[in-house]
Amino acid sequence: xxxxxxxxxxxxxxxxxxxxxxxxxxxxxxxxxxxxxxxxxxxxxxxxxxxxxxxxxxxxxxxxxxxxxxxxxxxxxxxxxxxxxxxxxxxxxxxxxxxxxxxxxxxxxxxxxxxxxxxxxxxxxxxxxxxxxxxxxxxxxxxxxxxxxxxxxxxxxxxxxxxxxxxxxxxxxxxxxxxxxxxxxxxxxxxxxxxxxxxxxxxxxxxxxxxxxxxxxxxxxxxxxxxxxxxxxxxxxxxxxxxxxxxxxxxxxxxxxxxxxxxxxxxxxxxxxxxxxxxxxxxxxxxxxxxxxxxxxxxxxxxxxxxxxxxxxxxxxxxxxxxxxxxxxxxxxxxxxxxxxxxxxxxxxxxxxxxxxxxxxxxxxxxxxxxxxxxxxxxxxxxxxxxxxxxxxxxxxxxxxxxxxxxxxxxxxxxxxxxxxxxxx
Numbered sequence: 001x002x003x004x005x006x007x008x009x010x011x012x013x014x015x016x017x018x019x020x021x022x023x024x025x026x027x028x029x030x031x032x033x034x035x036x037x038x039x040x041x042x043x044x045x046x047x048x049x050x051x052x053x054x055x056x057x058x059x060x061x062x063x064x065x066x067x068x069x070x071x072x073x074x075x076x077x078x079x080x081x082x083x084x085x086x087x088x089x090x091x092x093x094x095x096x097x098x099x100x101x102x103x104x105x106x107x108x109x110x111x112x113x114x115x116x117x118x119x120x121x122x123x124x125x126x127x128x129x130x131x132x133x134x135x136x137x138x139x140x141x142x143x144x145x146x147x148x149x150x151x152x153x154x155x156x157x158x159x160x161x162x163x164x165x166x167x168x169x170x171x172x173x174x175x176x177x178x179x180x181x182x183x184x185x186x187x188x189x190x191x192x193x194x195x196x197x198x199x200x201x202x203x204x205x206x207x208x209x210x211x212x213x214x215x216x217x218x219x220x221x222x223x224x225x226x227x228x229x230x231x232x233x234x235x236x237x238x239x240x241x242x243x244x245x246x247x248x249x250x251x252x253x254x255x256x257x258x259x260x261x262x263x264x265x266x267x268x269x270x271x272x273x274x275x276x277x278x279x280x281x282x283x284x285x286x287x288x289x290x291x292x293x294x295x296x297x298x299x300x301x302x303x304x305x306x307x308x309x310x311x312x313x314x315x316x317x318x319x320x321x322x323x324x325x326x327x328x329x330x331x332x333x334x335x336x337x338x339x340x341x342x343x344x345x346x347x348x349x350x351x352x353x354x355x356x357x358x359x360x361x362x363x364x365x366x367x368x369x370x371x372x373x374x375x376x377x378x379x380x381x382x383x384x385x386x387x388x389x390x391x392x393x394x395x396x397x398x399x400x401x402x403x404x405x406x407x408x409x410x411x412x413x414x415x416x417x418x419x420x421x422x423x424x425x
Contacts (some may be wrong), residue, residue: 010256017259021221025252027245029070031077033219035212035244040071043198047075047171051083051137055195056166057158059143059182060173062200065245068173071200072139083135083169091145091174095153102138102157115153123160126167136168143174148187155189202242209237212244213251227255228266235271238282238365250274272367282365282401348386352418359414360398363407371401391419 050058062068076085086105096115103109103118108125129136160167182191203209210233240246253274254266360368375397376383379390395415402408
């Protein structure tokens with residue numbers, strides 16, 4: 001029997017090690033793994049209603065990796081008995097190319113014809129489908145890539161109608177940029193036709209991430225005890241920001257590490273190591289549901305490899321291999337305040353570091369204690385004998401790991417207050 005390819009062998013090892021029937025965290029949009037979260041169920045219900053009610057033009061937007069494509073796949077599976085779907089994922093098309101692709105997928109004509117002739121053939125086909133009680137729906141993924149000319153061409157298709165109803169249901173799905181594009185005055189014809197707009201967001205809390213992970217494990221056939229510790233779930237939440245695609249990638253890599261080390265549990269360190277390999281950094285909060293419908297996502301800085309201590313050997317990464325991290329400067333008044341209080345006096349108490357760890361955890365999540373330890377070591381010190389004179393530098397270093405400006409300011413203010421009431425050993 002020929003040897004399995006390495007990737008297939010690793011997949012078989014992973015499934016055997018944990019007792020999966022299949023990979024629970026694949027990157028393909030398999031509708032069986034659709035997560036029945038209220039946000040996604042609302043989106044599915046809205047699209048089902050829009051198509052069956054023949055609303056005509058519908059729009060779904062969401063950031064990268066928030067589950068737009070799997071929502072479409074679930075929609076197609078749900079309505080396949082009574083709706084003929086045309087799914088288009090190639091958005092780099094002209095209006096002619098888009099019309100040609102539609103008639104080809106519907107099996108209407110293989111002849112080379114003008115766009116007007118194709119639209120006439122399409123209309124005749126849609127009327128025939130209407131007489132048999134069938135609905136035809138066009139789903140366009142990655143719609144933000146459509147040219148203005150292709151979007152204008154969709155207006156012509158949207159005009160195919162009877163006196164009572166639209167003949168073709170059109171669903172545009174894309175990143176929030178597509179909604180911005182539709183604000184152009186030249187595209188106002190399309191914007192005015194949109195009868196439904198649903199916005200997808202990332203998962204909002206660690207509990208939702210935990211339920212999402214558990215759901216995918218159950219679909220994959222897992223029936224054992226919890227694989228991901230609560231701390232590992234927290235780490236996954238911090239590094240993914242609740243984005244389903246990133247959760248899948250992180251969990252898949254963390255499971256592979258656990259399998260290779262012969263362990264049945266995923267630790268937060270494994271998640272952190274997986275995140276480092278993917279150039280992901282911990283955030284501080286998930287994007288919230290904005291009241292005005294606009295996205296409120298934290299602006300990410302350029303990715304950098306996360307500094308971490310190797311758990312297995314106890315050795316630190318070579319400092320020469322670490323990209324430099326630009327510190328976040330303290331305000332001059334705050335720096336002077338720290339300088340006056342933190343002198344060359346006695347070492348800082350362990351109780352102070354407990355409070356510092358709590359403040360850092362609030363700002364950056366469960367990896368705070370490890371990051372604080374790394375920064376103390378980088379200064380050549382230990383918690384047991386840390387000099388007050390280096391507190392300002394330590395706060396600068398830890399602040400540099402906090403990406404959210406509000407949380408960074410809160411951390412710095414908390415530490416200034418703590419230093420003002422500093423108790424030494």
